[in-house]
Amino acid sequence: MPIKVLIPTPLRPYTEKQAVVEVNAHTVGEALSDLVGQHPDLRKHLFSEDGKLRSFVNVYVNDEDIRYLEKETTPVKEADTVTIVPSVAGGR
């Protein structure tokens, strides 16, 4: 089913500047797979060489972090929004 994926600013150069990409998926994993299928240059920016999401990449379904749901097997339904959000941290 069609799902919207929100793309953060740093990844838009790899989605032809699109801030929203529509994918076809039933789970978060399928959504991300479809996303990198449409935009292959995204893969190395989202995933490490072992195929896992990079540690600073957070993925939300609506307002829920998938780490606290079912991770990549988290189901998604029509009207859900998957948001990719790199972490924001630092300090002196």
Place this chain on the structure above:
Amino acid sequence: MALKIPCALLDQLRQHGEETYPHECCGVLVGQFDDSGGRIVVSITRCGNTRTESLKNRYHISPSDVVRIQREALAAGHDVVGFYHSHPDHPAEWSATDLTEAHWTDCSYVITSVEGGHAVLTNSFVLQGQEEVKHFKNESIECER
């Protein structure tokens, strides 16, 4: 390349650092990317520093805050254009930790030095490059009244 921000908002983010002193404050800059490669801030959103330790020299913004703020920004025709935080009793310069933990390329990272509870200097840096070879570039802050 510059960060354009209303002086009132610049004052607010500096004041945030004074209020949270001696801890680091943090927040999100919302606005637009302009054609010259700079950023224009139209609003700022304070965030809580979700660090449970080392708040005097570390900050972390909850991703759920960023999700919410980004959603609201996009709905209003704006976007997340950067972030701000403070350095209590430390220069307004990015640190190795700031760079390591920065992942929003093409966005501004604004830092305010807060000495003895008083905001002193505010600088801005834009993150450039890719994750493996990223760097901060100084950018001017153009404060508009």
